[in-house]
Amino acid sequence: MKKYEKYPLYINNSLHRKKEKFEPLKAPHVGMYVCGPTVYNDVHLGNCRTFVSFDVMYRYLMHLGYQVRYIRNITDVGHLMDTGEDKMAERARLEQLEPMEIAQKYTRRFHHIMSLMNTLPPSIEPAASGHIPEQIQMVQAILDNGLAYEVNGSVYFDTKKYNEESGNYGQLSGRVLEELFSETRTLKNQDEKRDPADFAIWMKATDGHIMKWRSPWSKGFPGWHLECSAMSTKYLGKTFDIHGGGADLKFPHHENEIAQNVGACKVAPANYWIHTNMLLMNGKKMSKSDGNTITPEELMDGNNEHVSQGYDPMTIRFFFLQAHYSSTLDLSDHALQAASKGYQRLMNALKIAKNLRPEDYPAQGDAELDDKIQDQHDRCYLEMSNDFNTAKTLAVLFEMAGVLNDIDSGQIKTKQISSEAIKMLTNTFTVFLEDVLGLEKVQESSSKLDDVMQILLEIRQTARAEKNWALSDQVRDQLAEAGIKIKDSKEGTSYSL
RNA sequence: GGUCGCGUGGCCGAGUGGCUAGGCAGAGGUCUGCAAAACCUUGUACGGCGGUUCGAAUCCGCCCGCGACCUCCA
Numbered sequence: 001m002k003k004y005e006k007y008p009l010y011i012n013n014s015l016h017r018k019k020e021k022f023e024p025l026k027a028p029h030v031g032m033y034v035c036g037p038t039v040y041n042d043v044h045l046g047n048c049r050t051f052v053s054f055d056v057m058y059r060y061l062m063h064l065g066y067q068v069r070y071i072r073n074i075t076d077v078g079h080l081m082d083t084g085e086d087k088m089a090e091r092a093r094l095e096q097l098e099p100m101e102i103a104q105k106y107t108r109r110f111h112h113i114m115s116l117m118n119t120l121p122p123s124i125e126p127a128a129s130g131h132i133p134e135q136i137q138m139v140q141a142i143l144d145n146g147l148a149y150e151v152n153g154s155v156y157f158d159t160k161k162y163n164e165e166s167g168n169y170g171q172l173s174g175r176v177l178e179e180l181f182s183e184t185r186t187l188k189n190q191d192e193k194r195d196p197a198d199f200a201i202w203m204k205a206t207d208g209h210i211m212k213w214r215s216p217w218s219k220g221f222p223g224w225h226l227e228c229s230a231m232s233t234k235y236l237g238k239t240f241d242i243h244g245g246g247a248d249l250k251f252p253h254h255e256n257e258i259a260q261n262v263g264a265c266k267v268a269p270a271n272y273w274i275h276t277n278m279l280l281m282n283g284k285k286m287s288k289s290d291g292n293t294i295t296p297e298e299l300m301d302g303n304n305e306h307v308s309q310g311y312d313p314m315t316i317r318f319f320f321l322q323a324h325y326s327s328t329l330d331l332s333d334h335a336l337q338a339a340s341k342g343y344q345r346l347m348n349a350l351k352i353a354k355n356l357r358p359e360d361y362p363a364q365g366d367a368e369l370d371d372k373i374q375d376q377h378d379r380c381y382l383e384m385s386n387d388f389n390t391a392k393t394l395a396v397l398f399e400m401a402g403v404l405n406d407i408d409s410g411q412i413k414t415k416q417i418s419s420e421a422i423k424m425l426t427n428t429f430t431v432f433l434e435d436v437l438g439l440e441k442v443q444e445s446s447s448k449l450d451d452v453m454q455i456l457l458e459i460r461q462t463a464r465a466e467k468n469w470a471l472s473d474q475v476r477d478q479l480a481e482a483g484i485k486i487k488d489s490k491e492g493t494s495y496s497l
Numbered sequence: 498g499g500u501c502g503c504g505u506g507g508c509c510g511a512g513u514g515g516c517u518a519g520g521c522a523g524a525g526g527u528c529u530g531c532a533a534a535a536c537c538u539u540g541u542a543c544g545g546c547g548g549u550u551c552g553a554a555u556c557c558g559c560c561c562g563c564g565a566c567c568u569c570c571a
Contacts, residue, residue: 246571338521395519
């Protein structure tokens with residue numbers, strides 16, 4: 001019996017605004033598409049939260065026994081500014097680089113950050129610029145189906161006609177087409193559209209535009225929403241299981257994506273839509289465009305006015321997972337400090353778990369304790385299978401940490417706990433912490449500093465043995481002044497920066 | 498203005514009809530040469546006013562406050 005049969009997964013499907021049992025099209029295969037970053041500058045922490053959320057879903061799906069194809073795109077074309085200039089092109093102009101250099105540069109930096117945050121790479125990470133033919137084909141298919149029209153080399157999606165035929169425009173975002181553009185904003189190229197709700201799927205490039213490709217309609221570039229439609233269809237098929245992204249993409253991006261897919265392929269793209277909520281700072285959404293942001297580097301270095309110190313990437317990941325992905329989360333220095341302590345507590349317990357040997361324990365233990373551990377094991381699965389409730393799962397892991405500490409301190413005696421229970425406890429704790437939630441022990445620094453510290457700590461240890469408190473305290477205090485804290489414990493003395 | 502969501506103890510944050518969320522901080526304790534760290538124990542809560550119910554933080558209504566989206570956004 002597969003784990004996913006034993007612990008059926010329930011997902012809050014934003015398409016229907018309710019929690020539904022997850023039934024993949026072709027179990028054990030699962031196709032998941034997540035909207036990735038636009039690589040015209042560095043990702044900010046809000047982006048990271050989204051990708052960490054989907055990383056945990058990806059990990060848990062795999063842990064349940066599904067074979068997941070996880071697609072996360074890189075947007076490197078077609079995203080326009082209010083001025084009409086492409087975001088990539090604008091950045092290229094500012095940095096005096098080629099647009100593709102910009103894309104490469106920020107893609108590489110994005111990968112670096114994602115790796116620090118311990119997210120697994122997706123199965124395929126397609127770039128929009130590498131899928132122009134597929135996008136042109138899709139424009140053609142929509143035209144062939146009579147749901148788009150060409151004006152002066154640009155092609156627009158006929159939203160009104162689409163809605164008349166399918167009646168579904170606005171289903172995802174809960175919008176009514178007639179009311180949608182009652183208050184019109186002045187936007188570029190509005191004059192070419194038949195209806196304000198129409199949107200470009202192919203745009204003719206203006207003279208100065210650098211990123212452009214040949215198409216049956218003009219030398220131009222695809223509309224922003226089109227890449228996800230084309231690439232999800234190419235790699236996951238016309239209909240697939242899960243489509244995810246930040247809540248701010250619901251409208252218009254995802255709504256238009258659905259319209260394009262249905263318009264081209266006559267079927268809805270994804271059965272389950274998952275939207276992650278926004279990371280806030282000072283109670284306001286973190287957003288690239290209005291400057292209310294903090295980058296992962298700034299947070300890790302502590303080089304930002306909003307934080308008093310740098311935070312380890314794993315602390316940040318833990319901080320994210322303490323809240324449910326569908327809730328807003330307010331970033332603050334205070335909350336991060338709390339997260340740092342809590343995370344450390346789990347890591348201490350992890351160390352204990354890894355040192356326990358089931359063979360040291362008897363075949364029979366205290367039945368009550370065995371039941372407790374069985375219950376904690378079950379709850380880890382039930383909570384994660386309940387719409388990926390990482391907050392609740394962490395709460396169970398903290399309970400398990402308590403048991404591990406009790407074993408370690410002798411509060412729970414060896415004879416009280418069975419070998420099987422120990423196995424289940426350590427295995428569940430380790431697997432959920434590391435494999436499912438992706439939380440790992442902070443890498444110890446392995447520089448010469450370790451050697452130097454070893455020497456200093458030995459000197460201090462000798463002084464202590466000789467009751468030379470003046471010297472031992474001098475070592476401790478002066479190290480503290482240099483920002484190095486030392487911790488005495490039964491196993492010896494360790495240090496941290 | 499329209500649509501959607503939120504308001505939980507000092508702070509962060511789960512929970513959705515009766516059963517302890519959890520973390521941090523605070524308090525008490527264990528350990529320790531002292532300290533720190535670590536560990537154990539522990540109090541405090543559901544924005545306001547009504548309603549439904551045997552029973553509501555949880556459902557309904559109104560009010561107050563906050564946020565998101567409404568063609569830049571994860």
